[in-house]
Amino acid sequence: xxxxxxxxxxxxxxxxRMEAQATGGFSGQEKEKxxxxxxxxxxxxEQVDLLAALQKCLPEARGDVKKGMVAALLRNIVLPRxxxxxxxxxxxMQALREIGRDxxxxxxxxxxxxxxxxxxxxxxxxxxxxxxxxxxxxxxLMEKSLAQQxxxxxxxxxxxxxxxxxxxxRIQLELNDQYGRAVEQYxxxxxxxLAP
Numbered sequence: 001x002x003x004x005x006x007x008x009x010x011x012x013x014x015x016x017r018m019e020a021q022a023t024g025g026f027s028g029q030e031k032e033k034x035x036x037x038x039x040x041x042x043x044x045x046e047q048v049d050l051l052a053a054l055q056k057c058l059p060e061a062r063g064d065v066k067k068g069m070v071a072a073l074l075r076n077i078v079l080p081r082x083x084x085x086x087x088x089x090x091x092x093m094q095a096l097r098e099i100g101r102d103x104x105x106x107x108x109x110x111x112x113x114x115x116x117x118x119x120x121x122x123x124x125x126x127x128x129x130x131x132x133x134x135x136x137x138x139x140x141l142m143e144k145s146l147a148q149q150x151x152x153x154x155x156x157x158x159x160x161x162x163x164x165x166x167x168x169x170r171i172q173l174e175l176n177d178q179y180g181r182a183v184e185q186y187x188x189x190x191x192x193x194l195a196p
Contacts, residue, residue, distance in 0.1 A: 031061045035068025042095055043076055043088065051098050063196030069099060070194045074187045077113065079120050079179055089117055100194045113186045120179040127171050132158040 042048040050069055057065050076092040093110045100106045135158035142161075147153050158164055 027061070028064045031057075031064035032068035032071075035065035035070075036072040037068075038065070039069040039072035039095065043073070043091055050095055051101075054099070066099065066194070066196050070096065070191060073099075074191060077117075077183065077187060079176060079183065080117060083121060086117060086121065090114065096190060096194065100190075106190065106193060109186055109189060113183060116179060116182050116186075120175070123179075124172070124175055127175065128168065131164070131168055131171065134158075135161045135164050 038048055038050060038053050042050055054062060054066055054069070073092040073096050077089045080086045080089065093113060097106060097110055139158050139161060
């Protein structure tokens with residue numbers, strides 16, 4: 001009977017170890033999600049001190065929480081569609097800079113990323129103005145033609161030309177690809193550098 005009990009005890013011990021391993025992996029995912037929630041709260045403007053939250057974590061959970069924070073913050077560094085979207089990326093970079101403040105070489109990376117995002121907006125605006133100027137000449141010819149046909153003067157905008165939207169879409173795709181690749185390279189570098 002003692003032999004059976006010891007086998008049963010061994011089975012129970014093994015089951016307990018397997019359960020601990022399974023919940024350990026699950027808690028790692030939970031800790032990562034907690035890091036994402038903290039970062040999202042910070043980005044929404046809640047009073048969240050990410051560095052203090054990291055320091056409060058148990059040492060074995062700190063890496064997972066940090067990984068979640070970094071992932072959530074990096075997801076918010078994107079090419080802005082409008083000027084008012086740029087502060088979201090800057091806020092995410094500020095938080096990443098704080099999390100990785102012991103890494104001196106990251107400061108230069110964030111400076112370069114901000115420069116890329118700023119140049120992207122100005123380059124996009126410049127290309128749109130050039131395209132509008134290009135189509136403005138064609139629109140003047142269309143206005144004259146319509147005035148002769150209808151006897152009425154009309155003012156047409158370059159964006160009303162059927163080919164304008166098509167050409168602008170092509171230009172934006174090229175621009176997004178070019179600048180997007182540069183931003184992604186920096187984001188990969190930051191993710192590797194801040195990996196626990």
